[in-house]
Amino acid sequence: MTASTLIDQPLHNPTPLLHSTVLSRKTQTNIWLKLENLQPSGSFKIRGLGHMCQKAALKHGSKTRLVSSSGGNAGLAVAYAARQLGIQATIIVPQTCNAFMIKKIKEEGAHVEMHGEAWDEADLRAKSVVADDPHAVYIPPFDHPDVWQGNSTMITELKAQLGGIVPDAIVCSVGGGGMMNGIILGCQSVGWDKVPLLTVETHGSNSFQQSVLAGELVTLPKITSIATTLGAKTPSAKSLELSLVHPVVPFAVSDAMAASACWQFLDDHRFAVEPSCGTALSIAYTPALLSNIFPNLNQDSNVVFIVCGGSNINFAQLTEFKEMFGAEGQQSSIAVRSGDQILLKMTTDATASSQKAILSTTYKPEPKAASVDSNNGETAIAENASK
Known part of the structure; x- marks a missing residue:
């Protein structure tokens, strides 16, 4: 297949939808997994970025040079798209991007430049590169x-x-908001306007959650989470806008919970x-959370988890996470909250079987989620109990 023919057809693959027996039993509801980790670039990113890269190549021709900034997965998707389209790509990565991901991006044939401590600084550099090259096209991640x-x-795939079946909820991770925006726009296009979307971040990367609670865009001073590919210090303004018209539940979990979900999912x-x-998967591996956030779920309900994937993982990293957080993926003094209500408490000597809800409170998604006061018990938040 030639590069020219690829311009006319999607660069992403349709991905399987798997009914998870393990997680369905654990949560006592039907859990579906949309396996975006099986995309050719390793994550959902190729859907949106592949589409934009195709449009750029079609408009600007064979001399096009794609320029993007990324903590890893977006850059890998753009590099893959450029190789498939037969054009050049330059990827600007922040200093937090590890050698493992840089090697993967280079293997796709892209030029890699390292700049800045976080994605925001790398992105400014990408824009300056485009300004100096008439053939360059900026591809935002x-x-x-x-x-x-x-x-x-x-979402159109998921409906088919x-x-x-109309899902009772969809759960996804959120970084800058590109996937979240696509999911909500997709839901609107297929008539799923009332399907709540649970957006999950880690502490140290939860710029979207903080923006929703503040009712305006919030910029984090820095990214302090191990989930570096969620590391947009400021989310998309479109994400905040969509949270006003679609039922969105902003949630944040600990690095320990996210890491634990990775090796449990592997098992x-x-x-x-x-x-x-x-x-996102940590919500399924902590059933008390799911049932407290969506108390009306039962054995006949259907919850879809977007397995967004990500190539920034290997056995050595998983082993490091286990050593860092312990076999159960927990750390002391973690409390998960809804407003000022404690839902779940975990300590270093607790096990998954002994986790319990201390205080149950319900969450009913409202269209104006962004205007919710963080202390009225209606917005789901997870935070360190010591803070």
């Missing part, structure tokens, strides 16, 4: 309508795969995913 449109295809489903993906 998440904040563009073309990216959201490409990402929305996972579920048949007549249960034989897939290795990175902490940015484990962030």
